[in-house]
Amino acid sequence: MTINIVTGVIGSDVHTIGSKLLSYAIRKAGFNVTDIGVSVSQEELINAAIETNSQAILISSLYGHGELDCRGFRAKCIETGLNDIKLYVGGNLVVGKIEWPEVEKKFLDMGFDRVGYPGMTPNQVIEWLEEDLK
Amino acid sequence: MLLIDIGSTYTKLVVADCTTMEIIASDCSPTTIEDVSIGFHKALKKIEDKCVPAELLEERYASSSAAGGLRMIAIGLVPELTMEAANRAALGAGAKVIKTYSFNLSKKQVKEIEDLRPDIILLAGGTDGGEKNTIIHNAKMIVESSIKAPVIMAGNSAAADSILDIFEQSNKPLYVTENVMPFINKLNVDSVKEIIREIFIKKIVVAKGLSKINDFIKGIALPTPLAVLEAAKTMADLFSEGVVLVDVGGATTDVHSITDGLPCDPQIVLKGLPEPFAKRTVEGDLGVRHNISSIVDAVGKERLLKNANVTDAVDSNTVDIILGQWASEASALPKDYFEKSIDCGLAISAVEVATDRHAGYLEEIWTPAGKILVQYGKDLSLVGAIIGTGGPVINSERPWEILEKATYSNNNPFVLKPKKPKYYVDSSYVVFSIGLIAQINPKAAKEIAQNYLKKMEVKLKYA
Numbered sequence: 001m002t003i004n005i006v007t008g009v010i011g012s013d014v015h016t017i018g019s020k021l022l023s024y025a026i027r028k029a030g031f032n033v034t035d036i037g038v039s040v041s042q043e044e045l046i047n048a049a050i051e052t053n054s055q056a057i058l059i060s061s062l063y064g065h066g067e068l069d070c071r072g073f074r075a076k077c078i079e080t081g082l083n084d085i086k087l088y089v090g091g092n093l094v095v096g097k098i099e100w101p102e103v104e105k106k107f108l109d110m111g112f113d114r115v116g117y118p119g120m121t122p123n124q125v126i127e128w129l130e131e132d133l134k
Numbered sequence: 135m136l137l138i139d140i141g142s143t144y145t146k147l148v149v150a151d152c153t154t155m156e157i158i159a160s161d162c163s164p165t166t167i168e169d170v171s172i173g174f175h176k177a178l179k180k181i182e183d184k185c186v187p188a189e190l191l192e193e194r195y196a197s198s199s200a201a202g203g204l205r206m207i208a209i210g211l212v213p214e215l216t217m218e219a220a221n222r223a224a225l226g227a228g229a230k231v232i233k234t235y236s237f238n239l240s241k242k243q244v245k246e247i248e249d250l251r252p253d254i255i256l257l258a259g260g261t262d263g264g265e266k267n268t269i270i271h272n273a274k275m276i277v278e279s280s281i282k283a284p285v286i287m288a289g290n291s292a293a294a295d296s297i298l299d300i301f302e303q304s305n306k307p308l309y310v311t312e313n314v315m316p317f318i319n320k321l322n323v324d325s326v327k328e329i330i331r332e333i334f335i336k337k338i339v340v341a342k343g344l345s346k347i348n349d350f351i352k353g354i355a356l357p358t359p360l361a362v363l364e365a366a367k368t369m370a371d372l373f374s375e376g377v378v379l380v381d382v383g384g385a386t387t388d389v390h391s392i393t394d395g396l397p398c399d400p401q402i403v404l405k406g407l408p409e410p411f412a413k414r415t416v417e418g419d420l421g422v423r424h425n426i427s428s429i430v431d432a433v434g435k436e437r438l439l440k441n442a443n444v445t446d447a448v449d450s451n452t453v454d455i456i457l458g459q460w461a462s463e464a465s466a467l468p469k470d471y472f473e474k475s476i477d478c479g480l481a482i483s484a485v486e487v488a489t490d491r492h493a494g495y496l497e498e499i500w501t502p503a504g505k506i507l508v509q510y511g512k513d514l515s516l517v518g519a520i521i522g523t524g525g526p527v528i529n530s531e532r533p534w535e536i537l538e539k540a541t542y543s544n545n546n547p548f549v550l551k552p553k554k555p556k557y558y559v560d561s562s563y564v565v566f567s568i569g570l571i572a573q574i575n576p577k578a579a580k581e582i583a584q585n586y587l588k589k590m591e592v593k594l595k596y597a
Contacts, residue, residue: 004264006318012501014403032263034318039403039499039508047212048318052264063502 002032003133004054008045009038010061011069018091019060025122026058031129042073046080055133056086058125064095067106074111086132088125090116135574136181136188137567138174138196138351139358140344141165142203143384143465143525145173147181148567149191155581159184160562165200171346194351195570198344199358204229204334207252207283210236210314211259211268216289218407219314220258223288223323225414227330228360229254230386238268239275247276252283253338254330257297260290262316273297277304284333288314288326309333321408331356355573359388363414364569366390366521368579369587370412373518378492378552379565380485380540382524384423384464387484389492389540390414395512395550402496402507409512415492420484422477422526423464426457433483441486441539442479444472467529474531481526486539489551496548509550515542517552519587523560533559534592558590 007023009015016038023035036048045057057077061069070089077085089112094103100117107115114128137148146162161184163177178188206229210217217236224231232250235243247255255276259269269289276285277300284307287297294310301308312325334357339345356364366379369392376393392412397404419428430438435450444453456476460466468474494511522528522537530536534557542551564586572579 002263012499012506014501014503014506034261036318039405039506043214047215050212050265051215051259051315051318052261053266054264065502 004032004052005056005058006034006036006045006048006052006054007058008036008040010040010059011065012039013061013063014038015062018062022122022125026126029126042076046076046082049082049085050080056088056129059089061091061093064092066091066093070110087112088114090120092118135193136191137570139566140170140196140198140200141358142199145177146563147177148564149181149185150567150571150582152575152578155578155585157564157582157586160564162563167200169346170200170344174347195355196351197356197358197361197566197570200344204338204357205232205253206256207232207247208234208256209258209272211265212236216258216315219321220256222321222410223314223326224256225416226323226410226412227327228357228363229330239272244275244279248280254333255283255285257285257287258289258314260293261318262291262313264290266290266293269293270296273300277301277306284309286311286326286329288312319407321410323410355570358566361566361569363390363412364572365565366392367412368568368572369521369583371580372584375516375518377519377521378514378517378540379521382481382484382526383421385421387417387420387488388414389488391492391512391514393514393517395494395514397509397513398516402509404509406510413512417488417491420488422480422484423460426461429480429483432487438479438483441482442476444475477526478530478532481530481536482539485536489540490549494550513550515550515553517555519558520552520555521558521560523565527559528561557592558587559592561590
């Protein structure tokens with residue numbers, strides 16, 4: 001059975017390349033990807049996940065406001081019935097010199113299941129997906 | 135060729151010649167709901183007096199919006215996605231969408247649908263291979279109810295088998311077709327439109343008592359709003375960037391735009407559900423008779439008076455009294471110059487608000503990388519023509535002032551309305567007939583439209 005996944009670039013961010021590469025790679029790995037593009041809201045990601053019956057939402061962010069844009073996302077997923085959905089976030093998530101473990105913890109505490117560091121390859125994401133969803 | 139429209143108020147007849155590519159005659163008579171053939175034959179008599187006996191007009195086609203038009207209910211999953219897609223598919227097929235529903239239908243909502251007695255129910259939900267529990271639940275709720283209307287299933291294709299099973303036991307009519315949203319942000323309305331048309335011809339026409347003139351014509355071809363939309367599509371071919379057609383009526387104001395509406399600057403980010411190339415919106419709160427109070431609410435009394443060109447010296451109570459009379463008598467026509475001004479003011483206000491809602495708009499967003507512009511909906515700024523139809527526009531002494539409100543305004547620079555269109559008024563009520571001819575002979579329809587439009591151009595007073 002195919003596994004459906006939603007990808008997108010959150011907030012006012014319009015940096016599309018990372019998310020496009022990721023979508024391409026995981027599609028090649030056999031997942032059914034719905035890429036809803038750049039500058040999308042939390043609600044748009046959730047709506048797409050509901051309609052496609054997706055099992056994971058993969059959020060990209062490059063412009064440094066990722067933390068603000070992602071706040072409350074897990075709560076909204078639960079509220080809309082997406083109780084078991086996996087949430088991944090990755091990219092250049094914060095501004096300033098903050099050590100990676102601290103950034104990762106911040107997003108794990110916000111309810112994300114996986115947090116990708118800047119420059120991570122799509123292969124790592126595919127490994128995570130296979131571990132978490134298959 | 136004889137083209138007939140059994141409208142909600144008037145039955146209109148048009149004679150067109152597909153060899154000379156001209157409209158030869160047109161006339162109308164009030165629609166007689168109890169037996170539409172009475173009104174039809176009255177109008178036919180007028181036409182026969184004007185040109186030729188009806189026997190010579192062998193080709194006869196009709197559209198109809200009598201008896202409430204084609205009343206539909208659209209059901210989807212997420213309001214912004216499949217529900218909106220279903221809504222747009224129904225509107226694009228010429229239906230009057232009386233209500234939309236999302237997520238799981240409740241017993242109370244099913245009761246509401248039973249009471250609304252729609253002609254057709256459009257059941258969507260889930261992308262192909264996506265969510266299917268909701269649409270299956272909703273199909274069960276419909277089957278278990280007393281709803282008799284035909285159901286068109288245009289949702290997740292993976293749910294089709296289950297839904298066929300659910301309907302098999304009942305003897306309720308079900309049509310399964312392509313998903314209105316096969317994947318996220320992809321709108322697919324054509325196959326739904328075809329089925330709606332098929333059901334309209336087979337069932338609705340009979341149900342609405344229109345079969346009495348069926349022998350005379352070659353079957354009712356289209357719901358009137360679809361004929362108008364098809365006419366707009368034909369006319370759009372005559373202009374490089376498409377057209378906007380506004381149809382002002384007593385109960386609704388309809389706006390049609392035929393253009394891709396993509397951003398004119400590649401830097402602009404386009405968002406939201408993609409728009410149909412031929413988009414129709416129906417503003418049920420902007421009819422110039424049935425919804426006078428909501429027009430006043432939408433623009434404010436002051437602006438209505440300004441639009442009506444009514445000076446301060448006039449007692450505003452007088453205006454209130456006239457508006458009150460019209461609100462209670464939908465067929466009332468303006469009697470004198472003053473009333474005509476008010477009528478024109480209502481139409482101007484309705485068109486202004488209806489086109490504001492129909493057109494796309496820009497939003498400025500500040501990001502760490504600077505300002506970006508985001509476009510929602512269709513950009514109509516390059517559209518070549520605005521065509522006006524409907525009694526209040528056609529009978530107005532200042533139609534250009536009404537149509538001008540469908541264009542771009544400096545006061546509202548982010549609303550993407552046409553910037554330099556030409557203006558045309560459908561002065562002899564023939565727009566629907568062009569849509570009908572287009573079904574049989576698209577090439578002739580285009581030429582007839584071209585010849586007709588040449589005569590119908592209106593110049594701005596000060597231009």
